Amino acid sequence: MSAETSLIKARGARIELAQVRKEYADSVAVDDVSLVIEPGEFMTLLGPSGSGKTTTLNIIAGFTAATSGTLTVGGKQMQDLPPHRRDIGMVFQHYALFPHMTVAENVAFPLKQRKVPKARRAEMVEAALETVRLGGYGHRRPRELSGGQQQRVALARAVVYEPSVLLMDEPLGALDKKLRESLQLEIKRVHQEVGSTFVFVTHDQEEALVLSDRIAVFNDGGIQQVGTASELYEKPRSLFVAEFLGESSTVRGRVEPDGDGSCLRVGDRTVRVAGRLPEGSAAAVVVRPEHLRAQPAAEPVAPGANALPARVTQEIYLGSGRKLELALPDGTVLLAREQADRLSGVRHGDEVTVVWDVERGVLLDDPSGTTHPPVSGDRTPVAAAEKSGR
Amino acid sequence: MRTGPARIALWAFSALVGLWLIAPTLVVIPLSFTDKASLVFPPSGWSTRWYANFFSDPRWLDALFSSLQVGALVAVVATVLGTAAAIALTRSGSRWVKGSYGLLLAPMIVPTVVVAIGVYALFLQYNLLGTLLGFVTAHTVLALPFVIIPVTASLRGFDRRLEDAALICGATRWGAIRQVTLPQIAPGVVSGALFAFVTSFDEVVVSLFIQSPYLQTLPVKMFASVTRDTDPTIAAAATLIIVFTTVLVLAATFTTARRNRVR
Structure with a gap:
């Protein structure tokens, strides 16, 4: 990375969700979620599928409009801002690289939208590719790369313009275990290098434990508990959290x-x-x-x-x-x-x-x-170790 | 490879169907090279004088030029409108989507003569008969389904997340469609444009109703010619249309086929 790019290192923005709610015709996807994510923090939204974590991420990105509640990023109200004006980067589960462009063109895409001069663009693209250890891969097409390499290109594309917030929607979900583990370390390193606020969505509790500063555990559209990995592991406040984590x-x-x-x-x-x-x-x-x-x-x-x-x-x-x-x-x-x-x-x-x-x-x-009536002295029925809400 | 009587019978049957389909073409092409001034088949001698006649007669050339002009304009207008409609229809969650889709594809199913009478009545009222605007409007309606179908098929195979990715990277909605969606669905759009052109280029029924002596497309001119003077120039014109449309349709088919290979 050149000295110049490290000088203008992005500073993470604070994200505040207050009473955010998303209703669909026949269901509530997100139910009164309030969450403060500190600048530069690595926050993981963890939960089973359908728990509202991805909807919450899409609300932060601007792809989904909340039914009610407020969202601020870096102190700015976001509700009426379209995604392209939010200064947010995002990495998608299935990479979402543009197949008709080379790797370098993909990474240059956000810079082109921001009208960065061409010469400067090439420099920044190479620096971003170096950050994800793909220097020299610029001329290739995405389909010539492995899944892990494609996801690193997606990561480079998301950090190249140094957004204050980086969202990741199950970015490692499509990769095998070994690759997942090495990319987890890569993501952690990139987080430390760029200093943006990271919001990472996963259903994999191990991944959440490895990566996060703090974890918000989602279930049934709401947040069950927010805390560091050790807080959640040692002092779970609900049976769901205790059984979901570890x-x-x-x-x-x-x-x-x-x-x-x-x-x-x-x-x-x-x-x-x-x-x-x-x-x-x-x-x-x-x-x-x-x-x-x-x-x-x-x-x-x-x-x-x-x-x-x-x-x-x-x-x-x-x-x-x-x-x-x-x-x-x-x-x-x-x-x-x-x-x-x-x-x-x-x-x-x-x-x-x-x-x-x-x-x-x-x-x-x-x-x-709670459905069982309390009968003192009698043998209490003990339910099998089912995991509630799954 | 198996060779049994059943297989031979199948081959024979297929050959017969193929022959039946291309027989008119096989008659018209030799006819266009006849040396006689009548449409007698088979021709007794060969010449290219009817092609010379076609390209030296201003009435035939005017008709050809009108057809090319109308076809090109229809290709542009129908492609733009059809692509926009296909994008809207695949994106919208509205309950009117199914109905709108059916409405837009209706020109393919409704008998053309019914469309023609309706268009004639309307154009008569608004003085659009025999005008370029009238031809382009009427042909665009007929060509829209041929754009919407391939573009919709391309969009079904397009990952919406790519557009989301473009938006979050800072592209405006139009910027995302122009830089990401359109290049991805280009084969569908190109084949739609070619089909739109061909639809207009060999449209007869509606054109017959809305033509005027001042604006005739090639098929209309041919129809007039065959009823008045049975001059083999018409066979030359028909052969030109066959060659031209065949090339375009093959081009459209190959762009789609190449796209399928790439995916």
Whole structure:
């Protein structure tokens, strides 16, 4: 990259969505989304398909008009501005390169629209292609390149005019796993180099964890939670977030009072949790697999730990360790992960005790359980580990 | 390769159908080279005097020139309108799309003589009979379906996201259509333009109704000629039309075929 281009490095713009809503004739695609994305931040909109994340991105781009709500980018109202006047770059899932132009013409396209002089254009195109490590590919046609290379050309085309905001709509969705991983690092590096605000849409939670400064988890048209990867992983505020991000083990039950916290009645057992929910409400305790242990049924349980009887139904070798599937008597399947250097002796088919420290369990409201009437003392139905909203 | 009686029968049948389709052409072309002043088939001797006659008679040349002029204008007007209509129809989410599409394609289905009578009545009222504007207007209506169909087909294979990409890159809506959409659907547009020209160039029925002694297209002049003087110049004119339209239609077909190979 030439010294000159790095001097006028783009500064990211702040994006503010306030009560944005998008209704179609028979559905609500985006339901009251409010979100502030800081200048230069890498924000990922994560969620299953149909959760409203792509519609939200298209509203920022200007391809979709919001039914109500406001959108500002860099302090400027955007509602009535057409896409070509928004100073936003975008990378599409299927590259959207212009097939009748060479790679260089594709990257030069935004500069041509901005009437950048021809000589300067060539310089900027080469610099942008260098940024995505495709220097010297300018004379080729997009169809002569591999999928990964095409997506890097699309990235170059989106950053060449140094927009204050860069939108990416599942840009790696069409690529295989290996290529995806190397392009993730590439995107992260480009983000640091250009300094624009990045808004990245994906349904792949691993990708979100690798790339993002912060993640907004979408479900059913709304944002469930916004936070850094570790906040979302360690302190999920809803069962949906807990189950969508990373692996989790969920034990469902009903809240019972206790002296210094809450107890959850699970079948004929109770487990203790840190946190409180109203008595009688349906709730779930979520434990990450690395915090669950399986020990032989005969072994005594350490004080301060929760314990439930289970049977090992699956043993999965991971190289770095192993994963155990543990079935509770009611059929709920929990996951436990063990590091290679501290494997327990339990085997497939063993009767075991599942153990976790009370403070490792996150107590969450269980929206799928509210339909059951609270019957105190009775055996509470424990739903199978279905993922709500999927 | 299999050679059975069924296959031979199929070949024979296909050859017969082919012969039936091109038989009139096979009669007209030799007729145009006859040395007699009558339309007797087969000709007893050969000459090119009827071609010489065609190119030296100002009435034939006027008719040819009128046809070329009307055809070229129709090709331009119908291509612009038809392409715009095709883009609108593929983009619009309106519930009128299906109806509008049917309406625009109707000239292909409605009997031409019905169209001709309607056009005649209307043109009579507005003094458009025998005018260039009248010919171009009437032929454009007939040519529109032949533009809309190939352009719509091209647009169906066009990725809308490319236009979105152009917009977000800073192109205006017109800029995006001009720089991205049109180059991508160019084969459809070109074949539409060629078909529009051919449609106008050999249109007879409507032209007969709206002609005047001052403005006649080539087919009209031929019709008049065959009813008045059975002069083989008409065969020469017909042969020229055959060659000309065949070349254009082949060109249109090949642009479409090349596009399909590229995709």
